[in-house]
Amino acid sequence: MNFFEKLTQRITNCQSLLILGLDPNPEMMPQGQHTHQEQQSLIIALEKWLKGVIEQTSGLVCAYKPTLGFYEALGSKGLDLLLKVIDAIPDDIPIILDAKHGDINTSTIFAKTIFEQWQVDAVTVSPYAGHDHVAPFLVYPDQGVFVLCHTSNPSAIVLQEYPTDEAPFYLQVIKEARTWATPEQLFLEVGTTNLEVIKKIRSLAPERLLLMRSIWSKGNDIHEILKVALNSTGDGVLIPVPQDCLKSNNLQKDVKNLNQEINEYRQSIAQTSQNCDLWSPNVCLLNSHPHQDLILQLYDIGCLLFGEYVQASGATFSYYIDLRKIISKPQLFHQVLTAYANILKSLNFDRIAGIPYGSLPTATGLSLMLHHPMIYPRKEVKAHGTRRLIEGNFKAGEKVVIVDDILITGKSVKEGAEKLTSSGLVVKDIVVFIDHEQGVKDKLKIEGYNAYSVLTISEITETLYEAGRINEQQYNSFFKH
Numbered sequence: 001m002n003f004f005e006k007l008t009q010r011i012t013n014c015q016s017l018l019i020l021g022l023d024p025n026p027e028m029m030p031q032g033q034h035t036h037q038e039q040q041s042l043i044i045a046l047e048k049w050l051k052g053v054i055e056q057t058s059g060l061v062c063a064y065k066p067t068l069g070f071y072e073a074l075g076s077k078g079l080d081l082l083l084k085v086i087d088a089i090p091d092d093i094p095i096i097l098d099a100k101h102g103d104i105n106t107s108t109i110f111a112k113t114i115f116e117q118w119q120v121d122a123v124t125v126s127p128y129a130g131h132d133h134v135a136p137f138l139v140y141p142d143q144g145v146f147v148l149c150h151t152s153n154p155s156a157i158v159l160q161e162y163p164t165d166e167a168p169f170y171l172q173v174i175k176e177a178r179t180w181a182t183p184e185q186l187f188l189e190v191g192t193t194n195l196e197v198i199k200k201i202r203s204l205a206p207e208r209l210l211l212m213r214s215i216w217s218k219g220n221d222i223h224e225i226l227k228v229a230l231n232s233t234g235d236g237v238l239i240p241v242p243q244d245c246l247k248s249n250n251l252q253k254d255v256k257n258l259n260q261e262i263n264e265y266r267q268s269i270a271q272t273s274q275n276c277d278l279w280s281p282n283v284c285l286l287n288s289h290p291h292q293d294l295i296l297q298l299y300d301i302g303c304l305l306f307g308e309y310v311q312a313s314g315a316t317f318s319y320y321i322d323l324r325k326i327i328s329k330p331q332l333f334h335q336v337l338t339a340y341a342n343i344l345k346s347l348n349f350d351r352i353a354g355i356p357y358g359s360l361p362t363a364t365g366l367s368l369m370l371h372h373p374m375i376y377p378r379k380e381v382k383a384h385g386t387r388r389l390i391e392g393n394f395k396a397g398e399k400v401v402i403v404d405d406i407l408i409t410g411k412s413v414k415e416g417a418e419k420l421t422s423s424g425l426v427v428k429d430i431v432v433f434i435d436h437e438q439g440v441k442d443k444l445k446i447e448g449y450n451a452y453s454v455l456t457i458s459e460i461t462e463t464l465y466e467a468g469r470i471n472e473q474q475y476n477s478f479f480k481h
């Protein structure tokens with residue numbers, strides 16, 4: 001699972017956009033936990049304090065962010081402390097190392113240390129040395145990189161806003177950084193409360209996750225900041241827990257209240273925004289299917305239709321699946337892609353082929369997510385131009401995994417596989433989202449293909465029935481087939 005998937009899962013599981021800085025800054029320790037200790041006992045006190053902070057907040061935040069500089073300031077013992085703190089963070093909580101690394105000579109070795117040895121999930125970098133400096137971090141496809149694009153420091157304005165208000169340097173940083181990596185690997189750090197600046201950043205990079213900083217200065221209204229920083233689906237922002245909270249004797253309660261306030265606001269804009277996808281299952285099932293939320297969301301947006309529908313083969317089914325709507329719901333689309341990706345990761349292939357037209361967006365998303373090139377067999381061969389049967393580049397002998405939405409008779413995937421094999425490619429594996437379960441997987445097996453599915457139609461029907469989304473009649477009519 002890469003950083004972005006881990007973070008997305010974490011945000012869903014704990015319903016929180018909050019991140020917490022784990023900095024061994026003695027000034028931030030609650031009263032009574034430190035006096036004028038010697039260095040050794042100070043380190044012990046800091047370790048105890050930070051571990052306590054993790055214990056109190058691990059159910060309430062979507063990520064932790066230790067700042068390297070605070071640990072370095074404590075000397076070699078500080079680095080030991082950092083490793084202990086990293087070790088104390090539960091595995092499912094992503095760690096963003098705030099390093100603002102900016103030195104081109106050391107980026108390769110630094111990336112190796114923090115990602116391979118320390119196993120942090122993401123890092124912050126300074127963009128001033130350009131792509132050459134950031135690339136050594138981006139060669140780790142499973143790790144995230146936050147590029148600093150704006151800070152709240154008043155003296156930085158002369159640099160950030162240079163040369164004009166219309167085309168300031170910080171927007172140039174964003175334009176440039178967007179070409180370096182996908183929105184699932186490269187994000188932006190925004191340390192400002194200037195609503196106009198946040199607005200400009202959000203509109204220039206609607207697809208990027210923003211790590212907000214310095215938003216808790218006096219007089220700032222978190223709602224105003226959220227209003228301009230959240231994306232159209234009510235997320236896309238990481239909010240820091242205010243540093244003063246760490247001094248509180250009731251840290252857990254304070255973080256909980258803050259999270260609730262943020263979620264209430266997100267919920268309120270979800271109700272007023274047509275684009276917003278904040279969704280709630282509205283049910284609590286005891287034995288829920290692992291993809292329960294995915295199934296219910298697909299039903300709720302009209303991808304799973306129950307009634308009498310004539311299929312391409314002429315047969316009438318008691319349902320129709322229209323997965324093409326998913327592309328207009330980016331958050332859900334991401335969950336669907338992750339479910340496909342979990343199967344694809346266990347397979348061995350050189351290229352991903354989507355069956356047109358329905359599965360082309362899926363294949364594109366998977367190609368970007370898994371860093372594997374994509375091709376596709378054309379539905380109809382053009383009578384002009386290149387007259388290609390297969391679009392995209394490939395070499396004969398390469399292994400291709402086919403992705404499609406639903407397996408009914410297997411005709412679509414077989415036709416696609418035949419076009420690919422007639423062009424010298426090797427097709428062994430086929431991954432679909434839904435299997436109609438009429439023995440097609442077995443038939444494909446006899447023809448030399450291994451077919452995998454994320455869901456079966458009966459798993460979907462059972463879940464919808466148990467959740468009260470379909471009635472008994474719809475449920476029974478399904479099982480008559």
Ligand SMILES: O=c1ccn([C@@H]2O[C@H](COP(=O)(O)O)[C@@H](O)[C@H]2O)c(=O)[nH]1
Binds near residue numbers: 405
């Ligand atoms: O409910 C349905 C049924 C079919 N489709 C489309 O058809 C093919 C799969 O059918 P085969 O018989 O296996 O060729 C699939 O690519 C879908 O695009 C559908 O969307 N919904």
